[in-house]
Structure formats: structure tokens, C-alpha cells
Amino acid sequence: MSDIEDLLKDAFAAKAATVADDGHTHPVPPPHRSFSLRWLAPVAVAVCLVVVASGIMFAVRGLADRPAPAGPYAAPPAAPIEQVWPQAVHQIPADGPGGLAFTPADVVGDLVVGKGEQETILLYDLTRRAFSVLATVNAYTTNLIAGQGHAVWWSGGALWSVPLTGGEPLRLAALEPSPSSLTGLGIANGMVVWSTVDSPVQQVPLSGGGVSEVPGSTGYVLMEWPWASRGRDELLNLRDGSRPTASVPPERTVWFGCGPEWCADLLEAWRRDGTAARPFPGRPSARLWGWHVVHLLQPDPNGERGSALYDLASGKAGHIMLHPGPSGGVPSLVLGDRATYYRQGDTVTVIDMDALR
Secondary structure: OOHHHHHHHHHHHHHHHHOOOOOOOOOOOOOOOOOOOOOOOOOOEEEEEEEEOOEEEEEEEEOOOOOOOOHHHOOOOOOEHHHHOHHHEEEEEOEOHHHOEEEEEEEEOOEEEEEEOOOEEEEEEOOOOEEEEEEEOOOOEEEEEEEOOEEEEEEOOEEEEEEOOOOOOEEEEEOOOOHHHEEEEEEEOOEEEEEEOOOOOEEEEOOOOOOEEOOOOOOOEEOOOOEEEEOOOEEEEOOOOOOOOOOOOOOOOOOOEEOOOEEEOOOEEEEOOOOOOEEOOOEEEEEEEOOOEEEEEOOOOOOOOOEEEEEOOOOOEEEEOOOOOOOOOOOOEEEEOOEEEEEEOOEEEEEEHHHOO
């Protein structure tokens, strides 16, 4: 069991012992630590988390007067994300062809790839401001990504691809009856590359062909190409087979994730070798997105609870302004490794996670 699993197990046990079940989801306190580390104050915020495919749906609502930020997370609010990373934030229609709700999955250049419910793979062209249907699947699909002129996804026990210009879907490789064993998926050098539990990293040409294995990669998790990891210390460069030796310092015992260069715990980020530690300007939600972004719970300039995205390498953060709609409800923020989005009225705001650098 990992450190973060232990942390969450203790936290849920502590909460269950002190709070009666009133039918609502509440934030939980962390286990005892030698420094003060408080989760969200229940009287100040209501948080709803729902796991969805490859992301998390996050709704944040302010409820009452809020004290000024204090403790380890006291920091000025970040600037709006569209000002920090203007090239990463896009507004597109919420409904695709036929009036089906569009679910963004990935952003490649000026193209947004996603799903129209489960039946179709859709593309939205940010330049032409128009949708097109890439493929009709008529089956449950998940792990949809895009790159090098193709969309790739899991469906019906296999990996599939289709050109971003449209066409007939191509079955690339069989992959379990369930996508649950898939730990990483990417596109690089004309190949689809993936990792699964307790197996070598595998690859197959985008155009179809034989599946090959990367030697010495059994048990490694594909991060962002060309990096894969095993455990907290082992890195493998899939391009040249090199294995960097910089390991997480032994004094770092509580952490929730490490990318190829940076790691993070509930207070700060640091390089894998333990240098360049930086405190977070908000409360992290204990997950690395795209191996380089942390979601923070951070008050906005008016003291309202809100969200920010923080890039580990640059140290930049951008605040996401979730305004109440006509009915008073706040949009749900759906976090993903490649695209994060929220719906408001007839618009979906899509954030390209790879552009947050």
C-alpha cells in the first residue's frame, strides 16, 4: 500500500468516527502529523467529488463568511487562468452534432477531440468553429487521446485509432476485456504506446501492425513520453533505455506523486533530487494531472472558495472562476490528465493541460 493510500485510509477512518452520516459528501481531515495541516473547514465549503473515467468531477460551493487564508496555504489568489495561460483556455459549444452533449478528452493544436455520449468520437475545430464526426463506435469508449494526426481509444477489449480527418476505425491491438488494467497510454514517433499492470510497456504503429514490447519495462507505468516509472524511485527512458539514478530523498516519506522531474506532497513541490522546494499557494487535492499539474483549492479575490491549477516546473498557477448559473448552482470542474473542463449554459470551457507549462 502506498503512502497516499495509507494517508487516505487513516483520514477516512478519522472522519467516520466523528461525523454522522447526513447524506452529503464532506471533506475529510488528514491523519495526525507533526505540523498543522487542515483539510477544508466543513462550515466554509461543500465539496463534491465524483470519479469519472480518466478524471474527477469537482464542485466547490461557498456557504458562509470565510476567514482570511492562514497557515501553510496562506498566499495571494492566483490570476485567472485565461490570463496566465491564454493559449490553454478555449470556449466551445456544449452540444455537438444532433444535440448530444460534448465531452472533451484531449486538445491537439487547434483541435479538441471528445465524445458525443458513448456512440461517437467527435472533433471540434477551434479555427473553423465547427464540429465533425470522426467515428461512430456504438459501444462504451474510454481513455480517448489524440496526437500525430490520430485519435486513439479503448473500446470492446481493444485499442482503436482513426485519423483526425475521419475514416474507418482501425483495431490496433487486443487489450483485456476491461480497461482497468491500462495504466498509461500515449502517442509518439508514429506509435501508440501503453502500459498495463505487471506487463512490459508495449507499442504498435498507428497505421496498424505487430505489437512489440520495450525491453526491461515490465511493471513500469507510462508517464509522458519518453518516461516511464516503477515505484517512487525508478525511471526509464523508453527512447534510449537509460535509467536516471536521482531518487526521491529518504526524508520525503509522505507524497502523492512524482512526474519525470518533480514530486509533490500535501504542502509543497520539489525536484526529484530534493532541491528547489516550493510551497503550494493553496490546498492540493492529492493527485498529479498529466504528471505535472496539481489541482489546488484556493480562495478567489473575494474570499470565495475556488480552484486553481498549478504547474510544478514553472511554479505558475491560474485560478478557475466558477460563477453561479441562473439557478444559483456552481458548475462542476472535471479534471483530466489531458483536458479539464466545465459546463456553463450552452458553453464548455476546455483547458488544455499540456499547455500549462
